Amino acid sequence: MAAPPLAGIRVADFTWVWAGPYCTLQLGYMGAEVIRVETRTRLCVTRHMTPMADGKAGPNRSGYFNQYNQNKKSISINLRSAEGRAVAKRLALASDVVTNNFAAGVMDRLGLGYEELRKSKPDIIMITMSGFGETGPLREYVAYGPAQVPLSGLSALTGYKGGPPLHVGFSYGDPNGGVHGAFAVLAALYHRARTGEGQYIDLSQWETSVAMVAEGVLEYQMMGEQEPERMGNRDHWNAPHGVFRTKDMAEKVAGRSIDMWVSIAVASDDQFRRLAAAIGRPGMGSDPRYATFAARKQNEDELEAIITDWTSTRYAREVEEILQDAGVPAAIVSTNKDLFEDPHLNHRGFFVELEHPEVGVRKHTGPPWRMDRTPNGVQRAAPVLGQDTDDVMTRVLGYTAEELAKLREAGALN
């Protein structure tokens, strides 16, 4: 049987929070041995975040941490002690790739800078995924994923018509920076496999986020330096295009209405005729007020009201089914529970259910791809803090049991 794509690649992972861990999650999916360096005195913030398994707090019980650190090993090192930093350096030099998402300069101060490491290991690959990059006047600035959304221009473009700039609802800058970081590392690994050369990668999460609004940046220039307008769920080039109320919302559970919506995006006049027929208004398909894209755009308010009349007397899943059967792109606006229960995702084996030493079996999401020849995916649940310290110290780094005990005593490991 073939080996996983990245079998034999070791990653010394100094990342934390979400961007960096999302990067190394991708590498782990493809078989890299990812060793996360943690410190008990300054835990990754995601180990503190809700939800905790069954509402009981503890550093190994966070769903957030356990989702994005699957497959990884955890070694707990005290980076404040000189001996601890020496262990970290030994780990870095025993690895093919060193990752971090600290602000510029932090790795240098830990004695783990690229120039230092390459002296002993010229083909090492190192990536820093900082908020602003390693050069430029704002290089010392810090940015977290949620703040990247306004900073990148995505907020200025997202919002209801006539309303203020809004967020996108999650820390988009993090997974986006992280997955681009994974791509950069893979490009460097590919180059190394062909030439034997390592290199240093400077990734700015701000820049990877700005790339996601390229259309807006170009529109501004093409329209004579005019800022694009926010337009809710509508689209300049398709109509109708929106998120509509459903009958679910008329029903109450525990005194609250169910917040259930359906999205519909018609991409052609033909699809509009199908939609018109499906909602029992076939005449609209040839009505000059709606038959063409330009006409629908002109009468969009009225059109949305007609569709809402129809959707709000039906359940979201019913709307999705009727419209899909008619050949119209439509989908429910899924909740996390909908995804968890979704027959399609479950059928495709998207979820991973592995035993975790503290929280048991929880249904996590796995890689969003399937490879038909090489094994990949999740082999192991996320580590409890320091779970692999002994194994990494002895098997990977070659410390003897005696040396290990001494380092523990000296407070180098924690």
Place this chain on the structure above:
Amino acid sequence: MSGPFANLKVVEVGELASAPYASKLLADLGADVVKVERPGVGDRARRRGPYPKNEPHPEKSGLFLYLNTNKLGVTLDIFKPEGMELLERLVADADVLVHNVSPPDMDRVGLSFERFRKHNPRLVMTSITPYGLTGPYRDRLAEELTIWSQGGLTYLNGAGPDTREIPPLKAFGQQAGYQGGIHGAVATVGAMMAQLRDGEGQHLDVSVYEVCASQLELTYVYWPYGQRVASRLGAKPVQPLEALECKDGIIFLCCIEDHQWKAFVELMGHPAWTDEELFKNRGRRTANWDAGRLFVQEWLNEQTVQDLYHKAQAKRIPFAPVSTMGDLLSSDHLKARGFFVEIAHPQAGALKYPGPLFQMSRTPWEIRRPAPTLGQHNREVYVERLKLSDAELTQLKQKGVI
């Protein structure tokens, strides 16, 4: 110096964002990418703007121009048998085929991994489709809005506890498409590593639905860890983490770690309210943020955005302004890093595009050519590379194949 993917041959059959972004990522790092478009109409992105002065023109779409830099463009109708035969020849010596042809269309034209692999066992074929190549939703239709929504991201955004009548809100642009592309590119280079090692390719099935559902931060796990539905209407896991008004605009407040909150308290001049029991630690502060917000707002009313942004950053508090497109293009920081690059296109003219996504010390990111006009490289690819004769080329043109 050349890019890490110099010498790599890629064929793309892509529309809109997902497959085109995946192959752009490879092309900008040196790969030779031949993009296949439908004769006459081309990639759907050509029929979406933005356009100069808002006048639609198939060679001037900003979305198309950005997503297709560095590619050679040919036309080819894969819905005709001769077209599929020609595609087979193009793919025969390629390292990678990346496409986003929908599963029903793949069935219709006979676009399958088996077919290409017969002639090219080294081929990595990456299929990026809305729902993937298996499962009950395989053949469903999807657009950017519907897949972002089905993937669980729309539900997290917009409105608020007091305005639950307002629909959840999609993020601007083609985010699901871009994410499908970058995740597809990650898997593709992984498979290329195995290709180098084993001399064998494989088929990758990338689902954009799953890509969206992979990015739900802490919200997906609220179900398996606590049987709770995570909603845009609910409370945030930590506060302050939101946009509020200053004197002259909006600032995004962000105190995720305790030291950031402490530094912010200092920046505000350590007002007495911050010592109250209600705001004592992260949990209390978050739970009582309705009250905390009022106090902070009072202080913010006297602040200006840029001044507060820089003052906060000087204390390592990750606040951020709401950048406009104009702000981005005029940022001294982005300029110093050479982020925006000017690219001249024969029809759309010179514009500044987002440039390198990261800087590699040895292998450059570079623009070698702007996005192709429709069928611009037909002769180069079909005559010079595939050695078709002029007569054959003419015949294929007459049949509408190219």
